[in-house]
Amino acid sequence: MSEATINKHSENGVKDSFRDRLATVDAKGKRKWIYAQKPTGRFYNVRTWVSWGFFALFFSLPFIKTNGRPLFQFNIPDAKFIIFGKIFWPQDFFIFGITTITFIVFVVLFTAAFGRLFCGWVCPQTIFMEMLFRKVEYLIEGDAAQQKLLKKSEWNGVKIRKKLTKHVAFYFLAFIIANFFLAYIIGVDELWKIITEPPGKHIGGLFSILIFSGVFYAVYAYFREQACTVICPYGRLQSVLLDRNSMIVAYDYKRGEPRGKFKKAKTAELNMGDCIDCFQCVKVCPTGIDIRNGTQMECVGCTACIDACNKMMDATARERGLIRYASENNIANGTRQRYTGRMKFYSVLLIILAGLLSFLLITRKNVDGTIVRAAGILYQERGTDSISNLYTIKIINKTIQDVPLTLKLENEAGRIVEAEGQTIQVKREGQGKSSFFIILPKTAINKRKTNLKIGLYEGDQRITVLQTNFMGPFSKF
Numbered sequence: 186m187s188e189a190t191i192n193k194h195s196e197n198g199v200k201d202s203f204r205d206r207l208a209t210v211d212a213k214g215k216r217k218w219i220y221a222q223k224p225t226g227r228f229y230n231v232r233t234w235v236s237w238g239f240f241a242l243f244f245s246l247p248f249i250k251t252n253g254r255p256l257f258q259f260n261i262p263d264a265k266f267i268i269f270g271k272i273f274w275p276q277d278f279f280i281f282g283i284t285t286i287t288f289i290v291f292v293v294l295f296t297a298a299f300g301r302l303f304c305g306w307v308c309p310q311t312i313f314m315e316m317l318f319r320k321v322e323y324l325i326e327g328d329a330a331q332q333k334l335l336k337k338s339e340w341n342g343v344k345i346r347k348k349l350t351k352h353v354a355f356y357f358l359a360f361i362i363a364n365f366f367l368a369y370i371i372g373v374d375e376l377w378k379i380i381t382e383p384p385g386k387h388i389g390g391l392f393s394i395l396i397f398s399g400v401f402y403a404v405y406a407y408f409r410e411q412a413c414t415v416i417c418p419y420g421r422l423q424s425v426l427l428d429r430n431s432m433i434v435a436y437d438y439k440r441g442e443p444r445g446k447f448k449k450a451k452t453a454e455l456n457m458g459d460c461i462d463c464f465q466c467v468k469v470c471p472t473g474i475d476i477r478n479g480t481q482m483e484c485v486g487c488t489a490c491i492d493a494c495n496k497m498m499d500a501t502a503r504e505r506g507l508i509r510y511a512s513e514n515n516i517a518n519g520t521r522q523r524y525t526g527r528m529k530f531y532s533v534l535l536i537i538l539a540g541l542l543s544f545l546l547i548t549r550k551n552v553d554g555t556i557v558r559a560a561g562i563l564y565q566e567r568g569t570d571s572i573s574n575l576y577t578i579k580i581i582n583k584t585i586q587d588v589p590l591t592l593k594l595e596n597e598a599g600r601i602v603e604a605e606g607q608t609i610q611v612k613r614e615g616q617g618k619s620s621f622f623i624i625l626p627k628t629a630i631n632k633r634k635t636n637l638k639i640g641l642y643e644g645d646q647r648i649t650v651l652q653t654n655f656m657g658p659f660s661k662f
């Protein structure tokens with residue numbers, strides 16, 4: 186290991202050589218399987234309740250409809266997204282752009298203030314892994330020590346039965362999750378058709394379910410914590426998002442060091458810290474790290490080590506909180522959580538973006554369109570006194586009713602002649618297209634390009650006004 190890679194722990198002088206390799210990979214580069222001990226304690230109980238809330242939402246949201254539409258749908262193949270019952274199309278890309286930027290600023294602000302609170306408490310990957318699949322594993326194979334024994338044991342009836350039961354249960358759960366995952370993309374009605382109609386009619390849908398099931402099964406049965414430590418971009422960005430004031434799951438090295446085996450005498454008399462080096466915090470860690478080494482990218486903030494350490498503190502009549510939610514500054518200097526200049530800057534930015542986003546959402550039209558002049562044609566002479574231009578109109582209908590639309594020239598004394606009939610029918614949640622001429626008397630044309638306003642009407646009600654221009658001859662007649 187080079188000198189450059191050997192850093193000093195900020196306060197207690199622990200060598201940072203652990204940063205040279207992943208906790209889940211051995212010296213030969215092979216995967217080290219993590220047998221995380223089942224946590225018990227206050228945080229684990231609260232997280233269990235939160236996970237029940239998450240499961241209730243995850244498995245019920247696809248069934249909730251508002252005005253005949255799902256509350257949420259993310260139909261990526263058709264580029265159609267429904268968020269809180271409102272439909273968004275690619276034409277809403279500006280709203281998407283602002284939403285994405287607002288979300289990124291929110292994530293940066295939230296992480297700067299609260300570290301990986303999201304990962305530990307509400308990230309679907311952590312919840313499914315730790316609160317569903319891991320619990321099923323404990324149920325079938327027992328706690329970490331029994332799992333290790335089972336792994337080392339010869340293949341016999343018990344081992345085959347347990348392994349088979351676990352993997353069948355894992356695949357079944359992955360299959361259920363895959364179905365719901367697909368329901369978020371295509372909607373429950375379509376999913377129901379795939380389930381109930383002859384398989385030949387839905388080869389693509391069945392194939393998608395099998396692919397998703399396989400991916401979820403592989404992630405939760407084999408890939409596990411590596412989704413967080415190797416794949417997740419949010420996890421890898423922690424080093425730039427966190428600072429010394431961010432609230433993280435942290436080991437209080439000021440109080441804990443120098444660590445040493447438990448002795449009955451008071452720690453002050455032994456000139457020792459409160460850490461009794463019992464490794465309980467390491468044994469429960471689902472990513473296999475030792476939080477006493479300081480903040481690490483692999484820490485998903487699951488709080489299992491807080492519970493494990495609190496249990497040891499209770500057992501040895503020491504004060505709880507040797508591992509707790511705290512900032513580096515809080516531990517090093519005893520300072521309270523601060524609202525820093527960086528956080529204030531992000532907050533102002535977030536308020537501005539949220540305001541802009543609200544404005545865009547409030548003023549967003551349910552029926553909208555674009556008008557373009559036909560390419561390659563400038564204008565046509567109509568008799569001796571008029572000029573016409575040919576246009577194409579594309580209309581998008583975000584409502585759940587079919588909308589019959591007519592066009593009306595709003596700001597010039599001309600007329601519109603539709604090539605495909607008077608009314609443009611635009612289907613619910615669909616798009617319509619038509620062509621039409623605008624004919625203006627020559628007396629109304631006094632420049633090369635004349636700006637026009639065209640109203641879209643449903644019956645007598647004007648829905649929106651679109652703009653285009655009219656191309657006339659270069660010189661005055």
Ligand code: SF4
Binds near residue numbers: 434466471473474486
């Ligand atoms: S260090 Fe603690 S909070 Fe972080 S992943 Fe491990 S057990 Fe969870």
Ligand code: SF4
Binds near residue numbers: 441461467477494
């Ligand atoms: S659980 Fe607490 S006392 Fe035990 S090793 Fe970890 S930090 Fe030290």
